[in-house]
Amino acid sequence: MSRAYVASVGMTQVGEHWRKSLLDLMVEASLQAMNACPSIVPDRVIVGNMFSGAGSNQEQLGAYLASQLNLVGVPAYKVEGACGSGGAAVHNGYLSVKADESEAVLVCGVEKMKDLDVGRATAALAMADSAEYTQFVGATFISLNALTHAMYVKKHGVAKEEMAGFPVLGHRNAASARHSMFKRPITVEDVIRSPIISDPIRLMDSSPICDGAAALLIVNERKAKELGDVMVEVAASEVAANLFTIYERPDPLDYVATRAAAGRALAKAGVKIGQVDFIEVHDAFSVTAALALESMGVSGPGQAPKDVTKGRFNLDGELPINTFGGLKGRGHPVGATGVYQVAEAYLQVSGKAERNQVKGAKVGMTHNMGGVDTTTSVHILRREG
Amino acid sequence: MINPISYWRLKDRYFNLLGTKCTKCGAEWFPPARVCRKCGCQDLVDHEMPHTGRLLAHTVLKEPSEEFRSSAPYVVGLIELDNGQRLLAQVVDVDPTGLQDDTRVRLTIRKLAEDTKRGTIFYGYKFTPLP
Amino acid sequence: MKPNSRVGILGYGAYVPIFRLPTTEVARVWRGEGAGPNKEKAVAHHDEDTFTMACEMARRAVRMAGVKELGAVLVGTESKPYVVKPTSTMLVQALGQHFTLAADLEFACKAGTEAMQFNIALVSSGMIRAGLAVGVDTAQGRPGDELEYTAASGGAAFVIGPATDALATFEASTSYVSDTGDFWRRPGEKFPSHLGRFTGEPAYFHHIESCVRAHLKETGHTPSDYTWAVFHQPNPRFPLEVGAKLGFKPEQLEPGLLNMSIGNTYAGSSLIGLASTLDVAEPGDRILMASFGSGAGSDAFTIEVTDRIVERRKLGVPVKDMIERSVKVDYALYVRFRGKLQD
DSSP states (O other): OOOEEEEEEEEOOOBOOTTOOHHHHHHHHHHHHHHHSTTOOOSEEEEEOSOHHHHHSOOOHHHHHHHHTTOTTSOEEEEOBTBTHHHHHHHHHHHHHHTTSOSEEEEEEEEOOTTSOHHHHHHHHHTTSOIIIIITTTOOHHHHHHHHHHHHHHHHOOOHHHHTHHHHHHHHHHHTOSSOSOOSOOOHHHHHHSOEEETTEEGGGBOOOOBEEEEEEEEEHHHHHHHTSOOEEEEEEEEEEOOSSGGGSSOTTOOHHHHHHHHHHHHHHTOOGGGOSEEEOOOSBHHHHHHHHHHTTSSOTTTHHHHHHHTTTSTTSSSOBSTTOHHHHTOOOGGGHHHHHHHHHHHHHTTOOGGGOOTTOOEEEEEEEETTTTEEEEEEEEEOO | OOOHHHHHHTHHHHHHOEEEEETTTOOEESSOOSSOTTTOOSOEEEEEOOSEEEEEEEEEEOSOOGGGGGGOSEEEEEEEETTSOEEEEEEOSSOGGGOOTTOEEEEEEEEEEEETTTTEEEEEEEEEEOO | OOOSSOEEEEEEEEEOOSEEEEHHHHHHHHHSSOOOSSSEEEEOOTTOOHHHHHHHHHHHHHHHHTOSOOSEEEEEOSOOSOSSSOHHHHHHHHHTOOSSEEEEEOBTBTHHHHHHHHHHHHHHTTSOSOEEEEEEEEOOOOTTSGGGGTBOEEEEEEEEEEGGGOSEEEEEEEEEEEEEOSEEOOTTOSSOEEOGGGGIIIIIIHHHHHHHHHHHHHHTOOGGGOSEEEEOOSSSHHHHHHHHHHTOOHHHHGGGOOHHHHOBOGGGHHHHHHHHHHTTOOTTOEEEEEOOBTEEEEEEEEEEEOTTHHHHGGGSOOHHHHHHSOEEOOHHHHHHHTTTTOO
């Protein structure tokens, strides 16, 4: 069994790309990654994406991308897990290399959201949850998280100023990141004054609707050595599925899948949570970041908002999170996010994070959720040497 | 848009809260489970859930999916039925500002959406405070 | 018309939506000031319609009656959600009944009492044991027309079954009809048209009076034999006027008079007046009910209340409670709820 390494990454700017199609974005990110290692030709193409069908009338994205890259004859397919598609796609690339079925896998996550108006985008995002019992009753994806947020606040008595610490942190880190969508820092006041979208979630608690694509070359040990660059191993890649809806779960505030995936990943990598240098956590909404961190044991129950407000998760803090802005600041082109996270983790541990560098970063963790902790993947990247 | 044939299949689920019940351990499930989550038995039968329950949490939704646009704003609630099973539903005939968790609610059949192009109406459950 | 075997009402249930449009609002928009003949009318929310309201009333009636099977489900309405696709089948699904005679009836505001007559015949013939009659409407008035003051939403449902299980029994029913076009609507038209004052004497009064006089003759009763009288109520005045013309006293009509607070629920009007009267009736009381439907015709009934009413009606929701549960809306919200903005 081989080990798996990230050889290079590619990322488009996250934003409103009126002039770039789904394909344009995929190709741009993929070529960035591939051109960084011209000696490596991918022998497999995996695309992570949530709603190319509903959004662009396009399926079969694996062959669609491979064809444009002149990679005929290689295995190519799409992997879907709602907003966790990216993490699931990375996992699939990892498995192919670990099983010695591939030497170099191109994993590309992409989402084209801005071609849809808000009503249709909301409907497409809602497909992460039950068509028959969530979508049909008129609940949207945001409302599921709003209900979670309301229950979380009721249980732990969290102040809205403390929750606001997450988007404030996200924007601060995003301001200095090259590929992020938002460049303007925001304050706690900005967050708690922003309009309510689905009570109690406000506009600035929510990650934006946007376009983007990120790509990775995942290679085996031999290929990684040949490059002569810093070796970044995918030390663990774990995915876990939860009961499908929040109303089927005994405790909707318990992110069971996050805990399972994180637990297995840490064990696989032989690392304790306290030894992780940073975490790219899935902050689709402020409450998801809080619950994820608490489910992973990073913060005590109800404590994550206090921790972020105290500065524990700052770039120069005890345990930096969302070092390039996370979903809130960098952006959340849903199916692409999981790949952006791993790409960002690569930049951190390889010392290429520029103004966003976490000093001495060697081991990083990424956490990507599809739905409300429904398909969750956790990756651990570690620099060798 | 909601598919009319899928809707037809689900009528009794939507009008009468028909879930499933395990023939071995008696556990009741809504949405209907095909494999009992309590005992693993695969033999479950259709069974009507209680039509009353309490509100666990609620939110006022302002940005709906396309097909629900004409209804905004509306209240979406997480409801726990009297048999412990939970579901999501709109909560109607209430003033959202005064709405308390733990309010006792009951099922009422209302229009959910309309496909104005095809002229089909989709009805289903919403909940309203007792009595 | 007298049935061969005695049948009666096993249970009843009414429904009135919570929203009310004051007639001062209608007058404000169209006339600058003033009010209509009634104070307010009940307005269905945008997610309610004839079917959703029928579900509420039918479920209440069935719960009171305590029946498990219904041999017939007849819905009388002139505001069906689908012109072709019966409301009664949707109600059948909601009630969990399939082996039923299901049909929609239309005869303007008397379709509900017709549903009652058909059920009486089906039960007394022995063809079914119990059946459901529903009178319900989300009545629409043309914006700016005087009917907009009163055209309202609501109605009532009755489970008809054997007299041995009934809270009230039917002695007889009489119908009188003629081709009188006082109020009509062609397919494709959104709002009905009417002939103004002609809807009074030649329509409402002539048909109710002809019908009730014949009914009294058939049954051998006089107005003073009745404890209560319920008439179709298109506005607050007409039922009192026709009652007086026929020899009834205003006190006899009192519990059934709802137009002032909820308006005219069309096919639901007489039935909801009957439900409201049954809410206060005592065992042994005799009730006259006479509906009127434009087009035109009237159905009259003599109903006798039994001992069972006292316990049985505790399982229901009093009409008075529904009327009191009210939230005022203005003309703008009313227009949005009732879909009057669409073309």
